[in-house]
Amino acid sequence: NAGVTQTPKFQVLKTGQSMTLQCAQDMNHNSMYWYRQDPGMGLRLIYYSASEGTTDKGEVPNGYNVSRLNKREFSLRLESAAPSQTSVYFCASSEPPAGPDEQYFGPGTRLTVT
Amino acid sequence: GQSLEQPSEVTAVEGAIVQINCTYQTSGFYGLSWYQQHDGGAPTFLSYNALDGLEETGRFSSFLSRSDSYGYLLLQELQMKDSASYFCAVRSTDYGQNFVFGPGTRLSVLP
Secondary structure, eight states: OOOEEEEOSEEEEOTTOOEEEEEEESSOOSEEEEEEEOTTOOEEEEEEESSTTOOEEOSOOTTEEEEEOSSSBEEEEESSOOGGGOEEEEEEEEOOOSSSOOOEEOOOEEEEEO | OOEEEOOSEEEEETTOOEEEEEEEEOSSOOEEEEEEEOTTSOOEEEEEESSSEEEEETTEEEEEETTTTEEEEEEOSOOGGGOEEEEEEEEOSTTTTOEEEOOOEEEEEEO
């Protein structure tokens, strides 16, 4: 099992450019999440998807859109990148907890907007 | 509103015991989790407490007091590989009962 995979690993954009970050999980989880992590800070929730076909805003959704393509895949789109979106982006997945409440994270995408 | 507080940095020597505290204010509460993140890596799950008391997993233990809105992560027999950032996270009623993460505590283990 690969767990949670993300592409690309690194990306540099110019202000105003658009891009899509891809995420896939092979653990058959219903819930998927996108977080951003700025230097020296914790993770902040951008969007989440509780199940296939549903998406909802998290703490910092402005400037982003998401698509839950199927149960495996959850993509994050920046329509017009801004320097304030320079960050590390993590995708995660989980099942509604029946035991320890665990999220599984992908390796991250390091995005720089110039 | 919601907030989580952790010390920003902790330093200890190999073989020692260190405690990382977390206090929280959230709208509703379902449980407190701890994650470890090495530099350049992804967060990985360490432990979870839904009820008051101590949970032990090998060298790591986690404690929760719901009445005090407080928890801690206890790391014993510290090893150099434990040098990392540690985040507490709570699942609250905000944002669809999803996690809110603390700012993280950077642990440095010295030889």
